[in-house]
Amino acid sequence: MKIKLILFAILIAVICCKSKIVKAQDTVWRAVDTGKLDSLYSDKLKEKRLLQVFVPQQYKPGSADKYDVLYVLDGGNWNTGLINKVQPFVEGEGYMPPTIVVSVLGIDRNKDLTPTHLVDWKTSGGAANFLGFIKDELIPYINKKYPSNGDNTLWGHSLGGLFVINAMLNEPKTFKSYIAVDPSLWWDDCYIKKIAPEKLPALAGSNITLFISGREGMDGEGMKIATLDTVLNKMAPAGLTWKHINYPDETHSSVRLKSIYDGLKFSYGWRNGRIEFHPMNGMVTKDKPLKVWYFGDTAKTYYTLDGSQPTSLSAKVQPEISITDATRLTVKQFTNRARYDKMKAGEFIVEKRLSPITKQKNILPGGFHYAYYEGKWDSTTNFKLLKPQQEGITTADFDIDKLPAKNNYALVIDGLLQAKEEGYYIFVLDADKGSKLYLGNQLLIQWEGSYSSRTCSYILPLQKGFYPFRLEYLHRNEDFKLRLSYLTPGTLESKNPVPIPNDLQYRVR
Secondary structure (H helix, E strand, O other), rough: OOOOOOOOOOOOOOOOOOOOEEEEOOOOEEOOOEEEEEEEEEEOOOOOEEEEEEEOOOOOOOOOOOEEEEEEEEOOOOHHHHHHHHHHHHHOOOOOOEEEEEEEEEOOOOHHHHOOOOOOOOOOOOOOHHHHHHHHHHHHHHHOOOOOOEEEEEEEEEEHHHHHHHHHHHHHOOOOOOEEEOOOOOOOHHHHHHHHHHHHHHHHOOOOOEEEEEHHHHHHHOOOOHHHHHHHHHHHOOOEEEEEEEEEOOOOOOHHHHHHHHHHHHHOOOOOOOEEOOOEEOOEEOOEEEEEEOOOOOEEEEEEEOOOOOOOOOEEEEOOOEEOOOOEEEEEOOOOOOHEEEEEEEEEEEEOOOOOEEEOOEEEEEEEEEEEEEEEOOOOOOHHHHOOOOEOOOOOOOOHHHOOOOOOEEEEEEEEEEEOEEEEEEEEEEOOOOOEEEEEOEEEOOOOOOOOOOOEEEEEEEEEEEEEEEEEEEEEEOOOOEEEEEEOOOOHHHOOOOOHHHHHHHEOO
């Protein structure tokens, strides 16, 4: 059988701001601002505070969807406008989830963002009150009025960066991530350096992240960020994941752009966020170990073979994992936020291997038999009781795209598969919801994939001979197409599955 191989292309529109955008490649695009101007009166500050809130474009009022929240100090277009251009790109590349952005508009930044009073800065020293406002008034207000899930990030630049680090040291549980962009750690003769040794032990086990950016050169050195590096290198407790980057050839203002991108990526630590291994399930023979190939990102990814949930103390995942007995393989990828950790498991059983049947006299090579049924079907349908609209043979020129309907049909392919080698075979299937693959009357794969996990696979040992073969393909989503391929004992090491050759496909005469 030659089932046409189809490459899936998903067009991801990279949104250039936190607003509704209609944009196609090489076309004029239009943006409509969706930020909501809001306010609340602060009892702590004794004043009304303005803010602008941007919810994810895909959010539908009344839905149960919840989102992380990014709080931006020195709000307004200067900082939030830039963030609203970069954040959708980071999200579109798969490095962070859809996020609510809260732009905290300022009144007197010298007062709100500085932790101590300096004589030359008349209103300075109000950071404790401003932090209390954010922690006790603003965050509860956002959690109540907007679709927040309670995971928060605090972003600040310059004096805002100073405030970010001061907030982390004094109220570490308020935010999951702290992003300090070129922070003014020179403040009050390096005040942060003085309090950090006493405050850092309280961060143990907090599982928070701190990203600090700075600049190379004399101006960058003048921010005194290195003074905090010295303390963090010696005293950063387990549970605080931190990183400091100095960018060359940047100004105090321009450093924000790269810092937003790198800071948001670091805050989540998703990398590509994908766990993929093949075969995903299968049958193992005790005297013949098999290999599972891991194709995802190996960083911060661990596995177990006893069914337990992996921890950071478990075995680190490798490109190849050996399976020697009945096993539940569990792989877990850790991020910098436990909410987004990913886990996937595969079952490998020990059973009596399938036995080939005696070759029948009334069978012909050159393609399986297929039956085509129009309609909306599910995995419970018994097609043996139905009359097909069309029947034929999966010859070399068979093309699934030439079937009458483009959606809402079923294709049942059956016959005998000839195995010319003894050993492990891997069957690989891309299909649609509820599709099933049988071999020797045993269900190998029931496809329940998704856009992010389209390929299912199963390994089992076969002897030389003929095996009853049946594929029930249910097609409803035009984005999901059928692809069936396999690896034989002689091609396993290539990791390159191919369509089943037509001369190994048999049908009843």
